[in-house]
Amino acid sequence: MAIVIIRQDNKIDSWKKALIAKAPDISVYSYLEEHPKEEITLACVWKQPVDALKQYPNLKCVASFGAGVDFIFKDKSVPEHIPITRVVDPVLASDMSEFVLALILSYFKNLNNYKIDQSKKVWQPREYKRISDTTVGIMGMGVLGEKLAEDLVKNRFNVIGWATSPKIIPGIEVYTGDNEKNTFLSRSNILICLLPLTKETTGILNNKLFKELPKQAYVINVARGGHLVDEDLLEYINNGHLAGAGLDVFHEEPLPFEHPFWTHPKIHITPHVASVSDIESVIPQLLENYRRLTEGLPLKYTVNREKGY
Numbered sequence: 001m002a003i004v005i006i007r008q009d010n011k012i013d014s015w016k017k018a019l020i021a022k023a024p025d026i027s028v029y030s031y032l033e034e035h036p037k038e039e040i041t042l043a044c045v046w047k048q049p050v051d052a053l054k055q056y057p058n059l060k061c062v063a064s065f066g067a068g069v070d071f072i073f074k075d076k077s078v079p080e081h082i083p084i085t086r087v088v089d090p091v092l093a094s095d096m097s098e099f100v101l102a103l104i105l106s107y108f109k110n111l112n113n114y115k116i117d118q119s120k121k122v123w124q125p126r127e128y129k130r131i132s133d134t135t136v137g138i139m140g141m142g143v144l145g146e147k148l149a150e151d152l153v154k155n156r157f158n159v160i161g162w163a164t165s166p167k168i169i170p171g172i173e174v175y176t177g178d179n180e181k182n183t184f185l186s187r188s189n190i191l192i193c194l195l196p197l198t199k200e201t202t203g204i205l206n207n208k209l210f211k212e213l214p215k216q217a218y219v220i221n222v223a224r225g226g227h228l229v230d231e232d233l234l235e236y237i238n239n240g241h242l243a244g245a246g247l248d249v250f251h252e253e254p255l256p257f258e259h260p261f262w263t264h265p266k267i268h269i270t271p272h273v274a275s276v277s278d279i280e281s282v283i284p285q286l287l288e289n290y291r292r293l294t295e296g297l298p299l300k301y302t303v304n305r306e307k308g309y
């Protein structure tokens with residue numbers, strides 16, 4: 001039994017080193033080195049090359065290095081009978097919450113505009129927005145959405161949420177399903193997308209949805225680029241209905257050089273960094289699942305293949 005790490009960025013060595021440091025008895029390989037394919041039982045993956053998983057005849061589980069698993073479902077070569085797990089981690093949740101709070105406050109207080117003004121030596125006071133006048137609507141009240149909601153409430157925001165199933169969270173009204181979606185949207189001065197990318201949520205941030213938001217709403221997408229219809233966002237910002245957007249995720253990453261988001265004055269883009277899996281914090285759950293796999297015990301943080309998250 002052994003672990004293979006499959007990811008196409010430059011983080012394989014750091015994850016491998018950290019896994020071996022915590023569990024020297026376990027064989028851990030990079031998919032790029034020579035390794036015994038039939039020994040691999042756990043594949044830890046982040047945006048793996050299509051078909052990379054085909055070469056492991058004894059694979060028992062695919063573990064995402066992140067909270068999202070959409071890229072795993074997209075790969076039709078992932079065996080249908082084996083479990084898929086994802087990261088559920090308090091550090092990932094608090095990092096996301098800090099990022100979104102920073103983005104909202106930077107927008108409220110015009111900090112990006114002042115930085116641009118500074119570069120041109122322009123002294124130009126602007127009107128600013130207040131937390132007390134704002135309702136934040138969070139689409140997706142899962143692990144990340146709920147932590148964000150709690151932190152926003154602690155910071156005096158009025159917060160509402162939207163999910164598929166009802167939730168009881170003190171101080172937060174959570175709407176559910178298509179029937180309650182428009183009521184939820186009509187109250188959201190700031191709309192934050194923290195949904196998983198599934199068949200149901202692909203393209204959900206579109207002109208039909210933007211129309212339901214209050215005038216001058218601000219949209220933040222920190223989930224996946226596939227949730228957003230880019231042209232619809234541009235249309236609704238350019239026609240003045242939306243005040244702007246903060247986008248951390250894109251259909252294609254890195255965002256193509258010629259994409260209009262790069263230069264739009266009302267769009268704040270960041271390079272998919274809202275919350276990045278912390279190696280030290282995440283390794284214990286990967287190793288615990290490996291041991292559970294070895295002992296035939298139920299795995300933690302498995303996703304539901306039917307629902308796609």
Ligand code: NDP
Pocket residue numbers: 066067068069092096139140141142143144145162163164165166177194195196197198200201222223224248249272273274275276309
């Ligand atoms: P969870 O699975 O814990 O939560 C998902 C939430 O979305 C749940 O509340 C679920 O409802 C709700 N939901 C799913 N489908 C629908 C639907 N069709 N209609 C309404 N609500 C729906 O996910 P996490 O909170 O852990 O993560 C969310 C996403 O954030 C990830 O999938 C990933 O794509 C993204 N992410 C982005 C990062 C970044 O750096 N930009 C970092 C980490 C994650 P219910 O509770 O009823 O099931």
Ligand code: OXD
Pocket residue numbers: 065066067068069275276277
């Ligand atoms: C994740 C991400 O899903 O970083 O964890 O996007």
